[in-house]
Amino acid sequence: MTYNNKPKPDDRSDNAEKLQSMIHDTIENIEAAEESLAFTDSETQRQQIKEKNERRRESIESYRAEIKDEV
Structure with a gap:
């Protein structure tokens, strides 16, 4: 049996936006x-x-540091 599974490409183009959204949600929590x-x-x-x-x-501090790394 042959598997033709390929990993998804690592798309981090919107990572900073996702992190910012996570910060916002965490602040609301x-x-x-x-x-x-x-x-x-x-x-x-x-x-x-x-x-x-x-x-x-x-x-939140970790998210902010990660955003800094992304930009």
Whole structure:
């Protein structure tokens, strides 16, 4: 049996745009999570939300560094 699978070409022409969109979405997620803090009484949930937002901020920094590399 012969396979004629060829890898897709590596097209990074719109990579910076995709990364910018990811940054925008991540910022929206941070804002939504911070708004949800007002509705939770659980200290555990509050801590989890804060930790997740910190990881999101780190991701944004990584995305920005990657955009810098792309341009």
